[in-house]
Amino acid sequence: MRLNHLKLVNFRNYDSLDIETKKRVIILVGDNAQGKTNFLEAVYLLAITKSFRLRSDADLVGEKDDFVRIEAGVISQNRNSKIEVVLKKQENRGNIQKVIKLNGQMAPVRAILGAFSAVLFCPEDINLIKAVPGARRRFLDIVACKVNSTYCETLMGYNKILKNRNQVLLRINRGIGNHEELIFWNNELTQKGSFIIKFRQNMAQRLASLTKIYYNKIARGVGTAPLPELNLHYLPSFHVSPKLDEEAISLRFRGELLKKEEVEIARQQTLSGPHRDDFTFILGRKNIVFEGSRGEFRSAIxxxxxxxxxxxxxxxxxxxxxxxxxxFSELDRERKRRIAALVKNQQVFITTTDLKEIPPDLRREALILEVEAGKIEKIKTQSVKQKRNPK
Known part of the structure; x- marks a missing residue:
């Protein structure tokens, strides 16, 4: 999969950008607050149709602008595709209309998820370990939606059912609801919830095995001392054995709802289900949430x-x-070398304030772009050295 071309109009500090990005390694170099992360934000927005930095699309449209446009030419499964996301201000409403197109035709989000995929690492991601459980669930949901459109549709359906069930709990609490309604929504909730739980469980199991391998490659020291294993543990809101199938999970879920019904009515909210799930990291015998160092957080994420x-x-x-x-800014030389070897297997976009932070193997084959005030200039490695280290 590759992004060959990117065009931005009114996106962040890019009034207008039209650039080819066909090379396997692209390095964006420049001082802080010049637009490097904005560039990555635009690319990732094309992959999931949302900004990873903002909750609301409205915040992406500047006060003086009427729209934002992001376009890209991508290659996936040896097919060329054009993806376009436009955010428009709606007159007299103050709302934002999002228009998504694939090859010139209006398209649902699931079509974009199938056409282009990206994985992002930014400095803020290390906060995922200590963040609220909802942030970690969002990570799982984004990954799952990238590979399975049924999961995405089921999750949206689950969230609607959850909202309806909570409304029933509220009405019963106020003496104007009935338990027959609750039984109906219990059945709907457990049917979709069991699919979500099982899918997450299988996915987390695979991610756990891969994460253990990568942590050993990244974090091992120079010496021969054994490195503690990093284990990712998926934590459903109620006990679910990995051996259970969807039907068995649904039955157990329904039992949890019945057991907590009185408490849920009192609180007017559903207390069990995938909307309460979480995951955590155990390094050796310690939970790094409470005992981990910043370096361990970074290596784990x-x-x-x-x-x-x-x-x-x-x-x-x-x-x-x-x-x-x-x-690369907070890594020692040996870990930089290891990361460089691991990230060369696909197209990679890298930002830095100092080109010297990037290992030579990556610099040699890279397209190097200097970013300054929302403008991008293609330059050679030697030119960058001269600009970063003037005599």
Whole structure:
């Protein structure tokens, strides 16, 4: 999978950008706040149709602009495709209309997920380990939606059912609802919820095995001392053995709802289900959430992201585009070398403030782009050295 061309109009600090990106390694170099991360944000938005930095599309459209347009030419499964995402201000409403097109035709989100895929690592990702459980569930959901459109549709259906069930709980609490309604929504919730739980469980099991391997490659020291194993543990809101099938999970889920019914009515919310799931990392015998160092956080999340790459390759048949935002700045020389060897298997976009932070093997084959105030200039390696180290 490869992104060959990117065009931006009114996106962040890019008033207008039209650039080819056909090479396997693309390095964006420049000072802070010049537009390097904005570039990656645009590419990743094409992959999931949402910004990884904002909750609302409205925040992407500037006060003086009426629209934002992101276009890209991509190659997937040896097919050329054109993806376009446009955000338009709606007159007199203050809302944003999102228009998604694939090869010039209006397309649903699931079509884009199948046409272009990317994996992002940015400095903020290390916060995922200590973030609220919802952030980790969102990670699982994004990965799952990239490989399975049924999962995406089921998740949207589950969230609608959950909202309806919570409304029933509220009405019963106020004495204006009935339990027959609750039984109906219990059946709907457990049917879709069991699929989500089982899919996440299988996916987390595969990610766990890959993450363990990558952590050992990235974090091992120079000496021969054994490295503690990194284990990813999926944590459903109620006990679910990996041996259970969907039907058995559904029955157990229904039992949990019945057991907690009185408490749920009192609280007016559903207390069990995939919307309460989580996952955590155990390094050796310690939970790194409470005992891990920043370096261990970084290595764990980077291992998880590389595992996501492999998982998507196994399910999609090709490796996604990799986006690395300032990944090399806090690594020592040996770990930089290891990361460089691991990320060369697919097209990769890398940002940095200093080209010297990038291992020579990556620099030699890269398209190097200097970013300054929303403008991009293609330059040779020697030119960058001269600009970064003036005499």
């Amino acid at each position: 980077l291992s998880l992201k590389l595992s996501e790459l492999d998982f998507l390759k196994e399910n999609l048949g090709e490796r996604p585009v990799l986006l690395l935002d300032d990944v």
